[in-house]
Amino acid sequence: MTPPAPIPGPIDPPARLLMGPGPITVDPRVLRAMSAQLTGQYDPYMTSTMGEVQELYRDVFRTRNAATLLVDGTSRAGIEAVLVSLLAPGDRVLVPIFGRFGHLLAEISERCGAEVHRLEREWGTVFPASEIEAALREVRPKVLAVVHGDTSTTLAQPLDELGALAAAHGALFYTDATASLGGNAFHADAWGLDAASTGLQKCLAGPSGSAPLTLSEAAVDVIAARSRVEEGIRPAGAADDGAGEADAAPIASNYFDLGQILKYWGPERLNHHTEATTMLYGARECARILLEEGDGHDGGLRGVDAAVARHALHGAAMTAGLLGLGFELFGDQSVRMNNVIGVRIPEGVDGDAGRAALLRDYGVEIGTSFGPLHGKVWRIGVMGYNARRDAVLTTLAALEQLLRRAGVRVAPGGGVDAALGAYADAGTAA
Numbered sequence: 137m138t139p140p141a142p143i144p145g146p147i148d149p150p151a152r153l154l155m156g157p158g159p160i161t162v163d164p165r166v167l168r169a170m171s172a173q174l175t176g177q178y179d180p181y182m183t184s185t186m187g188e189v190q191e192l193y194r195d196v197f198r199t200r201n202a203a204t205l206l207v208d209g210t211s212r213a214g215i216e217a218v219l220v221s222l223l224a225p226g227d228r229v230l231v232p233i234f235g236r237f238g239h240l241l242a243e244i245s246e247r248c249g250a251e252v253h254r255l256e257r258e259w260g261t262v263f264p265a266s267e268i269e270a271a272l273r274e275v276r277p278k279v280l281a282v283v284h285g286d287t288s289t290t291l292a293q294p295l296d297e298l299g300a301l302a303a304a305h306g307a308l309f310y311t312d313a314t315a316s317l318g319g320n321a322f323h324a325d326a327w328g329l330d331a332a333s334t335g336l337q338k339c340l341a342g343p344s345g346s347a348p349l350t351l352s353e354a355a356v357d358v359i360a361a362r363s364r365v366e367e368g369i370r371p372a373g374a375a376d377d378g379a380g381e382a383d384a385a386p387i388a389s390n391y392f393d394l395g396q397i398l399k400y401w402g403p404e405r406l407n408h409h410t411e412a413t414t415m416l417y418g419a420r421e422c423a424r425i426l427l428e429e430g431d432g433h434d435g436g437l438r439g440v441d442a443a444v445a446r447h448a449l450h451g452a453a454m455t456a457g458l459l460g461l462g463f464e465l466f467g468d469q470s471v472r473m474n475n476v477i478g479v480r481i482p483e484g485v486d487g488d489a490g491r492a493a494l495l496r497d498y499g500v501e502i503g504t505s506f507g508p509l510h511g512k513v514w515r516i517g518v519m520g521y522n523a524r525r526d527a528v529l530t531t532l533a534a535l536e537q538l539l540r541r542a543g544v545r546v547a548p549g550g551g552v553d554a555a556l557g558a559y560a561d562a563g564t565a566a
């Protein structure tokens with residue numbers, strides 16, 4: 137008789153400092169919130185917590201949209217929910233692509249049956265607004281879908297002019313803010329966004345698995361016309377399926393039908409899915425921590441502004457340190473996100489072996505790259521809980537040793553010294 141397979145021991149992960157493009161080390165306060173006990177789905181505590189989460193994320197997205205909620209799933213679930221809910225087969229969508237995640241928006245749109253118009257740029261650059269405007273004029277899409285910060289290239293597409301352009305050409309404006317929100321300026325209402333979605337695992341300092349999103353009234357109207365309430369949970373006596381317009385193509389997904397999800401989060405409390413309560417607790421804590429940041433005294437920053445300034449400070453210190461180690465930076469630095477830095481892997485260094493050594497010897501994780509950048513660029517994240525001075529300095533010290541052992545000539549202490557210099561220039565001991 138073969139002996140029974142051994143039962144694995146309890147989860148006990150090794151200590152890691154996650155300094156890649158995400159996920160990053162989770163803020164311990166978020167982990168603690170996620171260990172709280174569940175309540176029933178319609179318990180008054182649960183429904184009032186859902187209301188708090190909506191209000192907190194309105195402040196994080198900087199919007200007054202009533203339709204602000206969580207989709208249960210990773211950031212990709214939020215993207216898919218927005219696109220499948222807005223796009224009917226044959227609808228035109230314009231997708232400017234400047235990295236991997238633009239391709240994802242195009243791919244998901246294609247699966248929705250939309251007519252996808254791609255606008256492509258070399259990775260390491262972003263689009264001038266005029267290029268997007270010309271395409272809007274030519275394509276006349278129903279939706280303009282753009283990634284804000286594309287983690288694959290570390291760059292952020294400026295969005296401030298695009299909302300007005302999209303509106304002028306009759307398009308709804310959607311952005312994927314997974315990598316950028318909380319660490320970079322973001323103004324959903326002021327930028328004219330009709331939809332924005334994100335995740336927790338980058339600047340919001342949480343784990344992946346919840347996708348906060350917000351929808352303008354115009355987006356909600358489009359969704360309401362296409363939404364269907366499934367049989368079995370329709371209100372008693374309702375003759376039809378609750379759809380706004382009988383001739384509108386129904387949303388092709390039940391799980392991601394944002395019309396049903398909105399009814400779950402709204403006063404109807406439609407029994408659509410069982411909310412992922414533990415993720416709800418985590419998402420609530422992520423937003424709460426962000427919004428309570430900074431004391432706001434003596435002209436000091438508060439809330440999202442303070443969090444963005446923290447990411448800018450530590451991102452700049454890391455950048456100075458990487459230059460001090462002799463790295464060449466990747467991409468147009470004038471539009472780089474505060475929280476991820478791309479560096480060219482020095483000649484003669486094996487990128488994947490280097491990353492493995494960094495993890496093995498120092499417990500520090502940095503990121504590889506995709507597509508045309510694979511093997512050429514490392515991505516170093518400074519975000520969320522790890523947008524901290526000690527995390528920056530530890531990573532630079534470990535990278536120096538890695539380079540030295542790989543035979544690269546580095547100025548001893550050059551990375552840490554340059555970062556400390558950047559902190560001193562910023563006048564902070566943070």
Ligand SMILES: Cc1ncc(COP(=O)(O)O)c(C=O)c1O
Pocket residue numbers: 158210211212213237283285286287288312313314315335344345
């Ligand atoms: C810009 C961007 N969009 C979407 C995603 C997909 O997120 P998830 O893996 O949480 O689905 C990522 C993940 O890194 C991202 O950086």
